[in-house]
Amino acid sequence: MKPEQCHHLIDYFNGTMTSEESAEFERHLQECSECREELAELRILTEDLPYLSDPVEPSPGLKNRILEAAYSEGQPIKEEPSEFQAYKASAEPQIKKSKRSQSLIIGGLAAGLVLSLGANIIQMSDDKEEQLVQSEVLERKVALASVEGNKTLNANASFLKEKGDQFMVLQADGLPEIKDGELYQVWLIKGEKPVPAGYFTPDEKGNGALVYKVTDEDLDWDTVAITVENEPNLSAPKGKVVLAGNM
Amino acid sequence: MVENNDAVLYERLAAKDKQAFETLYDRYEKLLFSFAFKITKDRGLAEEVMQDVFVKLWNGTHAFESSKGKFSSWLLTITRNKAIDMIRKYAKHEHVELMDKDALISEEKPVDKIIEWKEDRELIRSAVSELNVEQQKVIDLFYFKGFSQQKISEKCGVPLGTVKGRIRLALKHLRETLEKGGRSDYEA
Numbered sequence: 276m277k278p279e280q281c282h283h284l285i286d287y288f289n290g291t292m293t294s295e296e297s298a299e300f301e302r303h304l305q306e307c308s309e310c311r312e313e314l315a316e317l318r319i320l321t322e323d324l325p326y327l328s329d330p331v332e333p334s335p336g337l338k339n340r341i342l343e344a345a346y347s348e349g350q351p352i353k354e355e356p357s358e359f360q361a362y363k364a365s366a367e368p369q370i371k372k373s374k375r376s377q378s379l380i381i382g383g384l385a386a387g388l389v390l391s392l393g394a395n396i397i398q399m400s401d402d403k404e405e406q407l408v409q410s411e412v413l414e415r416k417v418a419l420a421s422v423e424g425n426k427t428l429n430a431n432a433s434f435l436k437e438k439g440d441q442f443m444v445l446q447a448d449g450l451p452e453i454k455d456g457e458l459y460q461v462w463l464i465k466g467e468k469p470v471p472a473g474y475f476t477p478d479e480k481g482n483g484a485l486v487y488k489v490t491d492e493d494l495d496w497d498t499v500a501i502t503v504e505n506e507p508n509l510s511a512p513k514g515k516v517v518l519a520g521n522m
Numbered sequence: 523m524v525e526n527n528d529a530v531l532y533e534r535l536a537a538k539d540k541q542a543f544e545t546l547y548d549r550y551e552k553l554l555f556s557f558a559f560k561i562t563k564d565r566g567l568a569e570e571v572m573q574d575v576f577v578k579l580w581n582g583t584h585a586f587e588s589s590k591g592k593f594s595s596w597l598l599t600i601t602r603n604k605a606i607d608m609i610r611k612y613a614k615h616e617h618v619e620l621m622d623k624d625a626l627i628s629e630e631k632p633v634d635k636i637i638e639w640k641e642d643r644e645l646i647r648s649a650v651s652e653l654n655v656e657q658q659k660v661i662d663l664f665y666f667k668g669f670s671q672q673k674i675s676e677k678c679g680v681p682l683g684t685v686k687g688r689i690r691l692a693l694k695h696l697r698e699t700l701e702k703g704g705r706s707d708y709e710a
Contacts, residue, residue, distance in 0.1 A: 282671075282682075282683070282686070283671075284686060285664065285670075285671040285674070285685060285686050285689060286670050286671050289606070289664070289668045289669070289670065290603060290606070290607075290668070291668070291669075291670035291671075313686075313690070316690070317689075317690070317693070318591075318595075318599075320690070320693035320694065320696070320697055321665055321693065322595050322598075323642070323646050323696075323697075323700065324646070324661070324665050324666075325553070325557040325598045325601075325602070326553075326639050326642040326643050326646050327560070327643060327646050327647060327650065328553070328556040328557045328559070328560040328643075329556060329560070329643075330552060330556050330639075331552075331555060331556045331559045331565075331568075332552070333551055333552060333555040333568075333569070333572070334565070334569070337551070337555070337569055337572065338544075338547060338548075338551065340569075340573070341547070341572060341573050341576045341577070342540075342543075342544065342547070344573055344576075344577050345543070345576055345577045345579075345580035345581065346540070346580070348577060348580070348581045
């Protein structure tokens with residue numbers, strides 16, 4: 276009589292088991308040479324089957340859509356399940372925290388607008404955040420993540436509409452210190468085309484924020500990214516991407 | 523022709539060479555799309571599969587190692603996994619079909635061997651047609667539908683304990699027929 280686990284090969288191959296069951300089967304695989312051989316055999320025996328597919332023409336725009344989606348992801352992001360879970364768990368309290376301070380920032384935006392006199396970019400400071408006015412409509416919120424997996428680094432971009440104008444309110448916590456003369460540049464990226472969307476320098480605690488008035492030209496963006504640059508509002512990023520998030 | 527070798531192109535892709543990525547994309551677009559379509563029976567889902575596979579290929583979430591075997595087999599495997607995930611999510615493809623159905627053959631002229639895989643298809647199709655109906659059905663349920671052992675046992679009306687044996691037998695029979703049919707380019 277074979278061990279119970281040997282009967283799970285098909286379900287393992289097809290991924291119909293829970294992750295615990297799969298992990299258990301993988302432990303079994305290390306001990307059971309017969310299952311290892313059968314699994315390798317299944318892989319070889321099924322290798323030709325995809326070629327049974329009848330050719331179907333993909334739509335002509337597919338390639339460009341996929342390339343845009345791939346390139347707008349920026350730097351490689353490794354998805355390792357265990358690390359991802361740990362990240363989610365550790366990010367939880369921070370999300371709560373940033374929600375609270377975000378409403379302060381939104382209030383700051385309205386206050387800032389009164390003072391802005393048509394300026395596109397308003398640098399936020401702590402005292403402005405204390406004023407609360409809630410007349411904006413939150414349209415969309417994008418969470419940005421560190422491209423290097425730095426878990427203490429978080430940022431959110433909220434897109435708000437006020438009196439027909441759209442604003443992006445961006446705030447970030449846990450930003451690494453930058454050298455004198457360097458700045459954090461925010462980009463709205465549409466496919467491969469980046470548009471500078473304001474810049475800021477963080478305070479001594481590594482917090483930074485900015486408000487950017489979204490113009491009609493940059494409405495169709497799909498990615499928000501932050502790079503470190505030596506000069507503001509370049510036509511394309513030169514420095515490395517620190518944070519990125521997709522719509 | 524080393525430049526055109528998949529593994530070399532993949533190395534360049536991993537070093538963020540867009541040209542290499544696009545060459546691999548062009549080489550496999552139609553095969554992967556057709557395969558994803560065969561599994562999902564839906565163009566929209568097949569496009570989502572393609573996007574997931576290629577974005578993860580580019581950003582390094584799916585990382586190929588030559589120890590995993592041929593690049594093409596690996597790419598087809600991750601495509602199958604994603605396509606099967608999608609049909610589980612949208613579970614609407616319950617019906618069984620036989621694999622020698624001749625639907626949806628495009629009228630494109632064959633471009634090259636990988637892009638159109640015409641010879642492979644004809645060889646495999648003819649080998650499949652030599653399998654009996656039960657064997658075709660078990661391969662379809664197992665490979666193209668990704669059903670669990672339990673579900674295959676119910677659909678085929680065979681005891682759970684014999685499902686694996688039937689799948690292996692059908693696949694081995696297919697492989698033997700292919701070998702007899704003159705396929706020379708695969709590893710023993």
